[in-house]
Amino acid sequence: xxxxxxGSPRGxxxxxxxxxxxxxxxxxxxxxxxxxxxxxxxxERGAASRLAVVTNPTVAQLYADRVCRSLEETGFTPVLIExxxxxxxxNLASLASIYDRLIAAQLDRGATLVALGGGVVGDxxxxxxxxxxxxxxxxxxxxxxxxxxxxxxxxxxxxxxxAGKNLIGAFYQPRMVLADVEVLGSLPHRELVSxxxxxxxxAIILDADFFDFLxxxxxxxxxxxxxxxxxxxxxxxxxxxxVVGEDETESGYRAVLNFGHTVGHAIEVLTxxxxxxxxxxxxxxxxxxxxxxxxxxxxDPATGDRIRRLVERARLPVEVPRDIDAGALASAIGVDKxxxxxxxxxxxxxxxxxxxxxxxxxxxxxAYLTMWRAxxxxxxxxxxxx
Amino acid sequence: xxxxxxGSPRGxxxxxxxxxxxxxxxxxxxxxxxxxxxxxxxxERGAASRLAVVTNPTVAQLYADRVCRSLEETGFTPVLIExxxxxxxxNLASLASIYDRLIAAQLDRGATLVALGGGVVGDxxxxxxxxxxxxxxxxxxxxxxxxxxxxxxxxxxxxxxxAGKNLIGAFYQPRMVLADVEVLGSLPHRELVSxxxxxxxxAIILDADFFDFLxxxxxxxxxxxxxxxxxxxxxxxxxxxxVVGEDETESGYRAVLNFGHTVGHAIEVLTxxxxxxxxxxxxxxxxxxxxxxxxxxxxDPATGDRIRRLVERARLPVEVPRDIDAGALASAIGVDKxxxxxxxxxxxxxxxxxxxxxxxxxxxxxAYLTMWRAxxxxxxxxxxxx
Numbered sequence: 001x002x003x004x005x006x007g008s009p010r011g012x013x014x015x016x017x018x019x020x021x022x023x024x025x026x027x028x029x030x031x032x033x034x035x036x037x038x039x040x041x042x043x044e045r046g047a048a049s050r051l052a053v054v055t056n057p058t059v060a061q062l063y064a065d066r067v068c069r070s071l072e073e074t075g076f077t078p079v080l081i082e083x084x085x086x087x088x089x090x091n092l093a094s095l096a097s098i099y100d101r102l103i104a105a106q107l108d109r110g111a112t113l114v115a116l117g118g119g120v121v122g123d124x125x126x127x128x129x130x131x132x133x134x135x136x137x138x139x140x141x142x143x144x145x146x147x148x149x150x151x152x153x154x155x156x157x158x159x160x161x162x163a164g165k166n167l168i169g170a171f172y173q174p175r176m177v178l179a180d181v182e183v184l185g186s187l188p189h190r191e192l193v194s195x196x197x198x199x200x201x202x203a204i205i206l207d208a209d210f211f212d213f214l215x216x217x218x219x220x221x222x223x224x225x226x227x228x229x230x231x232x233x234x235x236x237x238x239x240x241x242x243v244v245g246e247d248e249t250e251s252g253y254r255a256v257l258n259f260g261h262t263v264g265h266a267i268e269v270l271t272x273x274x275x276x277x278x279x280x281x282x283x284x285x286x287x288x289x290x291x292x293x294x295x296x297x298x299x300d301p302a303t304g305d306r307i308r309r310l311v312e313r314a315r316l317p318v319e320v321p322r323d324i325d326a327g328a329l330a331s332a333i334g335v336d337k338x339x340x341x342x343x344x345x346x347x348x349x350x351x352x353x354x355x356x357x358x359x360x361x362x363x364x365x366x367a368y369l370t371m372w373r374a375x376x377x378x379x380x381x382x383x384x385x386x
Numbered sequence: 387x388x389x390x391x392x393g394s395p396r397g398x399x400x401x402x403x404x405x406x407x408x409x410x411x412x413x414x415x416x417x418x419x420x421x422x423x424x425x426x427x428x429x430e431r432g433a434a435s436r437l438a439v440v441t442n443p444t445v446a447q448l449y450a451d452r453v454c455r456s457l458e459e460t461g462f463t464p465v466l467i468e469x470x471x472x473x474x475x476x477n478l479a480s481l482a483s484i485y486d487r488l489i490a491a492q493l494d495r496g497a498t499l500v501a502l503g504g505g506v507v508g509d510x511x512x513x514x515x516x517x518x519x520x521x522x523x524x525x526x527x528x529x530x531x532x533x534x535x536x537x538x539x540x541x542x543x544x545x546x547x548x549a550g551k552n553l554i555g556a557f558y559q560p561r562m563v564l565a566d567v568e569v570l571g572s573l574p575h576r577e578l579v580s581x582x583x584x585x586x587x588x589a590i591i592l593d594a595d596f597f598d599f600l601x602x603x604x605x606x607x608x609x610x611x612x613x614x615x616x617x618x619x620x621x622x623x624x625x626x627x628x629v630v631g632e633d634e635t636e637s638g639y640r641a642v643l644n645f646g647h648t649v650g651h652a653i654e655v656l657t658x659x660x661x662x663x664x665x666x667x668x669x670x671x672x673x674x675x676x677x678x679x680x681x682x683x684x685x686d687p688a689t690g691d692r693i694r695r696l697v698e699r700a701r702l703p704v705e706v707p708r709d710i711d712a713g714a715l716a717s718a719i720g721v722d723k724x725x726x727x728x729x730x731x732x733x734x735x736x737x738x739x740x741x742x743x744x745x746x747x748x749x750x751x752x753a754y755l756t757m758w759r760a761x762x763x764x765x766x767x768x769x770x771x772x
Contacts, residue, residue, distance in 0.1 A: 092478065092482055096478055099547060099553070099554055100547075103547055103549045103550070103553060104549075106720065127517075130556060131513075131517070131554050131555060131556055132553070132554060133553060133554075133555075134542065134543075134544065134552075134555045134556055134557055134635075134636075135556065135557065135635065156520065157520075158520065161485060161486075161489055163489045164489070166520075167485070167489060167518070167519060168485055168517050168518060168519075169517060169519075169520045170516060170517055170520055170521065170556060171520055171521065249520075249521065250520075334492065
C-alpha cells in the first residue's frame with residue numbers, strides 16, 4: 001500500500017493509492033481535473049481501441065464530452081451506453097440493456113468498460129464488466145464523493161432485487177480508478193453531504209487522527225474545497241484499500257466497513273430507496289450502532305457524543321424515522337445478505353478509530369429501537385444520555 | 387494434481403481428481419453411485435443447514451429424491467429449485483427465477499447451491515452461485531457425460547444471449563464436484579455420444595495414449611460401461627484440471643480447450659441450438675479444424691484420417707450442414723467471445739495429442755469451407771484428401 005503525490009499531466013497535484021491484491025492490484029489516481037487523463041492512461045496500458053463508457057444522462061451531459069474527447073484523441077473508439085439515473089434502475093433490466101449494447105457494439109474479451117458516474121453506474125457497470133464474456137477490463141471513474149471514497153475501492157459490484165439492495169453481484173476488481181475531485185464541485189449539496197457520511201464512517205472505525213481532521217475541516221468539506229476533498233478521498237481510499245487488501249471477498253475483517261450499514265440498508269429498503277440517499281441512511285445506522293455500543297458498554301458516552309456531534313454538524317439525519325416500526329426493521333435486517341443463520345455480524349464502536357464485531361439477531365437490534373423510543377417518550381430527554 | 391483410487395462409502399471404486407487453484411482448489415469425486423454421498427460430504431465440510439438444489443424437471447424426476455434424501459438424512463434442509471429443461475432456457479429469465487427462489491428461501495451468504503443436472507443446469511446454477519449475494523458455495527453434480535468431463539471442471543459459468551452462446555457469465559470455482567458415472571446409464575444414447583465428442587477432443591489435443599485407449603474402448607463407452615466411463619471421466623478431468631490449473635481465466639493456454647468450439651459454437655448459433663447437441667456441433671468443429679490443419683500443413687493426412695475415423699465410429703456428425711453458407715459462418719464467428727479485433731485464436735492440431743494456436747479471421751475460416759465445398763462438388767472425392 002503506497003501513496004504518491006506527484007504532478008499530474010495537467011500540472012495539478014495528484015495522488016496515487018495502490019490497492020494491493022496480488023495479480024488484481026490496481027492504482028487509484030486522485031486529483032483535480034484528472035478525468036481528462038483517461039485516454040493517455042489507457043493508451044499507456046495498451047487497452048484495445050474499442051471500448052464502452054457506461055454512464056447516466058445527468059453525468060453524460062456534464063462529462064461525457066470530456067471523457068470521450070480524451071479517449072478519441074488517443075485513438076480509442078468509445079461507445080457511450082446510458083442507463084437511467086437512480087437507485088430504482090440498478091436492476092436486472094438495466095444490466096440486460098448494457099449487455100445488449102455491448103454485444104451490438106461487438107466488443108470482445110479484450111475490451112474495456114469505463115464506468116463513469118456515481119454508485120449506481122459503478123455497481124451496475126462493474127457487474128456488467130464482471131459478467132460480459134466472463135469478464136472484461138473495468139475502469140472506474142466515480143463522480144460522486146460516496147463513489148470515490150467507497151464504491152470504487154474494493155471491487156464490489158451489484159444490482160438490487162426487489163427484496164433488497166445489492167443482493168446480486170460479484171467481487172470484481174477494476175484495472176484502474178480515476179477519482180477527479182474537481183467534479184465533486186458540480187454535485188448537488190445533498191449528495192456531497194451523503195458522501196461525507198461514508199467519510200465519517202472510515203474515521204470512526206479506523207482512524208482517530210482522520211476524525212480529528214474532519215472535526216476541523218468539515219466546513220471546507222461542505223464547501224467542496226478541492227484540497228480538503230483530495231485529502232479526504234485519498235485517506236479514505238488508503239484506509240479502505242488496506243482493509244480490502246486483507247480480506248478481498250468479505251469473509252472476515254472487511255465486514256468492519258459495514259459499520260452503520262446493517263440498519264442503514266434496512267432503512268433504505270423500508271423507505272423504498274426514495275427518501276434517503278445511501279449516506280443519509282448510513283448516518284442513521286452509524287448513530288444507531290453507536291447508541292447500541294454505548295448501551296452495551298462497549299464505548300463510553302463521550303465517544304458517542306463526539307460521533308453524534310460530527311454527524312449532526314454535517315446535517316446528516318441521526319434517527320430511525322418514526323414510521324418505521326421495530327418489527328419491520330427486524331425483518332428487513334433478516335434478508336440482509338450478511339445475515340447468517342438469523343444473526344448479523346454487527347459492527348460496534350469501542351473508541352474513535354476502533355471497532356468490534358458482535359453477532360446480534362435482527363429482533364435484538366429492533367428491541368433496542370423499541371426501548372430507546374419508549375425512553376424518549378417517557379423522559380423527553382435526548383436518547384442515550386441516561 | 388493427484389488422482390486417488392479408493393473404496394467409496396458404498397464399497398464401489400471411487401477416484402478423486404484434485405483441481406489445484408490455490409485457495410480455490412477443489413476435489414472431483416468420480417465413481418458409480420456416489421450421488422448419495424452428497425449429504426455426508428457436505429456435513430463433513432461444515433456446510434450450513436439450509437441449501438438449494440438447482441435442477442430441471444427431467445433430472446429431478448430421476449435423482450432429486452436420492453439427493454434430497456441423502457441431504458435430509460445428514461441434517462440439511464434442501465430447497466428444490468427447478469428451471470425448465472433445454473439450452474433455450476439458459477437465459478436471464480431462468481437466472482432471475484433462481485434469484486427469486488433463493489431470496490424467498492432466505493438463503494444467506496453461508497449457503498450452498500447444488501447444481502444437479504447437465505451443462506445447462508451447471509452453467510446457470512453456477513452463475514447464480516457466483517452472483518447471489520456476491521457468491522455462495524457451489525457444488526456441481528453433473529449428470530451428463532459432457533458435463534462430467536467438461537462443464538464441471540474449470541469454473542466456467544454462463545447464460546446465453548440471443549446473439550450467442552455463453553456471452554454472459556463468470557469464472558467461479560465449485561467447492562466440490564460429484565461425478566456419478568452410474569447416472570450416465572440413464573442418458574439418452576444421443577446425449578452419451580455427444581459427450582464422447584468432448585472426450586475425443588481431450589485425446590486429440592492433449593493425450594495420444596488416451597486416444598489409443600478410446601480407439602479400442604469406444605464400443606464399451608457407447609454401451610455406457612461404468613468402468614470404461616469412470617476411466618474416461620477421470621482422465622478427462624485430470625487433463626482439464628491440469629490445463630485450468632495453469633490458466634484459470636482463459637487468458638492464454640486454456641484456450642486450447644476450445645479445439646472444435648469456434649466453428650462448433652457458430653453452427654449451434656446458426657441452427658438456433660435446436661438441431662445439434664453441443665458435442666455434435668463440436669465434432670463438426672473438430673473435423674473442420676483438423677481439415678484446416680492439414681490444408682495449412684500443420685499436420686499430416688494420416689493424423690487427420692485417424693481423427694475423422696474415430697469421430698465417425700462414434701456416429702458423430704463431421705460436416706458443416708449445407709444450409710449454412712460460408713458468409714453466415716464468418717459473421718457468427720465474428721460475435722464469438724474469443725474473437726479479438728476480428729481474428730479468433732484458432733486451435734489447430736499438429737499430431738494426436740499436440741495442438742497449436744493460430745490467429746485466423748472468421749472470413750478466412752469461411753473461405754476454407756467455400757473451397758472444400760467447391761472441391762467436393764468438382765471431384766465427388768472425400769474432402770481433404772487431395
